[in-house]
């Protein structure tokens with residue numbers, strides 16, 4: 001008998017028989033001639049979209065096409081910060097829905113995504129930030145998102161390794177979300193993939209979409225490196241490559257693709273059990289369960305598809321963090337990498353119908369979409385199934401023409 | 417590290433001396449333009465995976481604006497040219513075509 005469900009009992013049973021009973025987490029699939037729905041991009045957002053299409057709407061004749069490997073895009077490259085303390089109402093709604101779904105995601109997927117609501121702190125290091133974060137805290141209390149503005153003394157209590165006095169930018173307080181935190185990024189992708197596969201969906205890796213065809217303004221076929229595949233509806237969920245695919249489908253997007261980098265240190269003993277973001281000086285840090293300090297900063301200045309960034313950005317981030325946390329000055333860094341993030345003009349995502357009937361886009365999450373994976377998938381599935389979703393309504397791409405921006409660029413200098 | 421030669425002062429500068437200014441050759445929508453023309457001007461971008469034209473400012477040097485042609489898929493620089501140009505000059509197009517035969521961009525083909 002093989003083991004499908006993960007549990008303490010299953011673990012014990014497999015331990016007693018040399019772990020021979022575990023099954024592959026998801027089935028290997030090759031494309032069928034046609035699907036009701038094709039999702040392009042097996043990152044978190046694409047897989048979550050497929051999952052909620054099946055779970056909430058019973059749409060299971062679905063394929064997820066991925067040009068590389070599952071979770072190998074930004075989903076597997078991010079620094080996993082989860083928070084919902086945004087300023088605007090539509091953002092708070094979708095990010096808080098997402099955060100709330102993370103609370104029970106491991107049970108729901110029967111896959112340990114290691115959601116750790118350890119608390120997220122955004123330091124206020126200028127008077128502007130103090131005012132800005134107090135405003136956000138007030139907005140959050142009206143939106144039903146639990147956050148508070150805390151004093152420097154409380155910051156020091158929560159993060160003993162922090163240097164409050166500066167010298168460049170003293171810590172004047174912080175916006176604190178106690179139920180924000182981190183999760184394991186790979187596990188989120190893998191957990192959704194396993195659940196999709198269980199529902200009979202095909203997850204097809206090494207399958208690049210190279211063309212999109214439509215007839216009479218309605219999408220009909222995608223051309224891929226594994227041949228042509230017919231579809232009723234098509235979801236483009238490809239982050240940094242959204243502009244490239246939109247062009248293949250015949251429309252443009254208000255998106256620019258930039259490199260964003262991150263790095264981790266050698267593992268050290270536990271020293272910081274919350275996430276700290278310092279947006280004025282452009283750096284943020286948390287400690288992984290393995291003990292590595294996980295560090296990130298801001299994006300590069302120019303369009304880039306190479307998943308490599310410029311070194312001076314890393315230098316800038318590290319310099320800022322050494323000032324904030326003097327004890328890390330002699331830490332050795334283990335790895336550094338980059339991802340291509342999809343930036344919109346108002347720093348908010350696009351979850352939208354497009355000029356081509358049957359094609360939907362979910363993109364523009366930029367530097368901060370890991371936290372949004374469950375909520376975004378939930379909303380995108382509803383939009384694709386029913387043509388409308390209350391959670392995504394404000395995020396349509398027509399908002400740029402109509403001047404209805406969801407401006408989060410002021411609220412979050414570094415938007416992770 | 418990106419390195420560009422400023423056509424205004426001739427200095428070869430690395431990225432830390434320069435400030436990026438986004439896509440080049442974006443035409444301003446004039447009075448009487450439609451909503452979608454204004455939208456195109458303000459928000460829609462080429463964002464190509466391949467040859468791309470950008471505005472740069474020699475911020476910590478001569479302070480002048482100039483334009484650059486780069487490949488976003490390889491980070492190769494095709495060349496830089498003065499900002500007082502409404503479309504890519506011949507030598508830049510030739511450099512791009514050499515790398516990407518049959519290449520064309522917008523109406524500049």
Ligand SMILES: Cc1cc2nc3c(=O)[nH]c(=O)nc-3n(C[C@H](O)[C@H](O)[C@H](O)COP(=O)(O)OP(=O)(O)OC[C@H]3O[C@@H](n4cnc5c(N)ncnc54)[C@H](O)[C@@H]3O)c2cc1C
Pocket residue numbers: 040041042043044045046065066067068069070071072073074075076077078079080081082207208209210237238239240241245260261262296337338339340341363365366367368369370371372416
């Ligand atoms: C360094 C870094 C740090 C970050 N830190 C945070 C953070 O702390 N918190 C947070 O919330 N967010 C963070 N983010 C942002 C977050 O990672 C992204 O917003 C999110 O992962 C996007 O998920 P996605 O599913 O949309 O895209 P991806 O995971 O990039 O998935 C898109 C997939 O589409 C595939 N694809 C592309 N083109 C094609 C094609 N033609 N055919 C088939 N497949 C294709 C790609 O291979 C890729 O796997 C960070 C990002 C980076 C790069």
Ligand SMILES: [Zn+2]
Pocket residue numbers: 422423424425426427474477478479480
């Ligand atoms: Zn110069």
